[in-house]
Amino acid sequence: MIPLLSVVVPFYNVEPYITECLKSLAAQTLDDLEVILVDDGSVDGSRRVAEDFVARDERFVLIGQRNLGPGPARNQGIRQARGTYLAFADSDDVVPPEAYERLVGKLAETGSDMACGAVRRLVDGELEESILHEKVFRRPQLCTHITDKQVLIRDRTVWNKVYRRDFWERCGLRFPAGIYEDVPVAMQAHVLATSVDMVGEVVYHWRKREEGGTSITQRRSELPNLQERLAAIRAVRAFLDERAPELLDGFDALVLEKDTLFLFQALERCEEDPEPLLELGRAWQAELGPHVLATAPSLRRLELHLLGRGLVDELRTVREFRRGREDVTRVVPRGRRVANWYGDYPFFRDRRLRIPDEVFDARDELKLIARVDSCERAGAAYRLRGHVAIHRVDRKIPKVGLWLSDGRRRIPLETRRKGRYGVVAAIDPERLEGGGPWRLQVRAEMRGLVLKGWCRDGEANTAWRFSVPGWSRSGMDMPQ
Known part of the structure; x- marks a missing residue:
């Protein structure tokens, strides 16, 4: 049968x-x-x-x-x-x-x-x-x-x-x-x-695997293993280039995120001449699209830059730095008049290495974090309490604006700051008649950086919406 x-x-x-x-x-x-x-x-x-x-x-x-x-x-x-x-x-x-x-x-x-x-x-x-x-x-x-x-x-x-x-x-x-x-x-x-x-x-x-030495996973940092991994990457890229080129950037980004780790690990452990591994690493980078390399996260760009220049000791320093940061590495502004935002990593503006500033540029990695923690009746109005911060920026945002929007109207809210990241605002229901449901939008400004976004419900981690006479949660995902 x-x-x-x-x-x-x-x-x-x-x-x-x-x-x-x-x-x-x-x-x-x-x-x-x-x-x-x-x-x-x-x-x-x-x-x-x-x-x-x-x-x-x-x-x-x-x-x-x-x-x-x-x-x-x-x-x-x-x-x-x-x-x-x-x-x-x-x-x-x-x-x-x-x-x-x-x-x-x-x-x-x-x-x-x-x-x-x-x-x-x-x-x-x-x-x-x-x-x-x-x-x-x-x-x-x-x-x-x-x-x-x-x-x-x-x-x-x-x-x-x-x-x-x-x-x-x-x-x-x-x-x-x-x-x-x-x-x-x-x-x-x-x-x-x-x-x-x-x-x-x-x-x-x-x-x-917990034991044994024949597992592919256990031996993935060995040179022959890495060479075969590169061969597989080339095979996939050749196929995608012919049949689905729109997927190439996504595949390359995944290779940078996951596969290059094993190459870095091999260089960290290498006790002999690292040149064969460095040559393989350069060949690896040459396979990937320039757009993906340019838009890689700044810490990965730094690792790739050091790899390309054969700076193995410096690469090991950066890898150790990455492992030692259990929290997310900070992004900091640098510059007096026009500030840019850079990863707070080793070797920034090191006179000996002269690594270009754009390698450390992390502006595109900054994301607004905005949530509503509570919204309660306070007399004739509602008192909203929330949290506004910028991911990876460990400092208070100087300017924060809040407003409600139903897609047709925008109602600005008077906002007070409370502590480092807290915000408090009052909502007058009479200003919202004839509209809704309302969503809360945020604008944050700091040292030449302007970010906008929608607030999420801090408890349910979904879109936050307000409907007169009260507020409600929605299971709908917020637009990014």
Whole structure:
């Protein structure tokens, strides 16, 4: 009988973890599945564990090959797969019980080519947020596409998904050799899919290894590993340049945010000639679009500048500075008449290094923080109390203005300051007759910097609205 879902699990020397992985697959609430275990030449006890599961559960199948890597192992498993749907699991990870039922159920409902879901990291037996996926699945959506939902550029793993088998074959998807074989395939699948379903539930637990030396994650700062990562980045960029160039900036920004960390870590730990790593770093930067490099956060621009000049000791100093700042690094104004705003980082206007000021420029990173803490009746009026600050600026704002707007009228409010960031204003309901609901807008001015924005409800963290005779909260997101 043909199974509904085929799950391909390559494994290589994962004896401490494979039992938990296979137990999680055996416990799936979607039981109409087959699990194809591909032994990629293991020399520990992993194969014995796999054989035990095959003997106990007829849904498990075991095949083997010489050690060729996870990509060829997955391809081998796909050739054996019979299911209508296709999924992948890494042998050291865990799949929550209802994951495949949810993903397959969405595909059956919508007809999309692929369904994907949220991920948690499994660290020392506890679940934490996956930093790679943290911004992706906050707003689930069915029948979407990466060109419409560009946050999916961050969803570059293959194992938190279920694919239609005929979609996979129609597009000719195939894993390349190498240790970052999943990133190009994940991006190709997103672009080539007609539509994609995003579910908000967690469908995968991605383990951070506690022991053993063969994990790709553990060895990601080694030079050969970094070279393969760059090869994968180049493959993705070449594909996007041809099929979806509008996604290139988003992908490059993600590479700068996540992948370059491993290059910096390698340089920090390097005890030999750093030139091969520096050369690789320059090649890495040369691959990325100039717009993304120019608009990177100022602290990352400083790290990239030092990398490009081969200033390894200074780079290590900046990396140590970054780690030592548990709070957010300050942005400060410099200049008497016309002030600009710069990150308060090491080597600013260092006479020896002569790093250009624009490397430290952080004006575009400043954001207004405005919230309403309370709004209470006070006689015939309402007393509003709130908080206005600028993210990363640790000083009182000299000028703050508040007004209510319903889209047609703007009603300015008399505002008093209370403490460093507090504001108090009175609202006269008689001035608001014939309009509403009203939203509170803020204008903050400091040393040539002017920021405007809308207030949020400090308790509910949603849009703040005021309606006569009282005020109300709305679940609607504030425009940025």
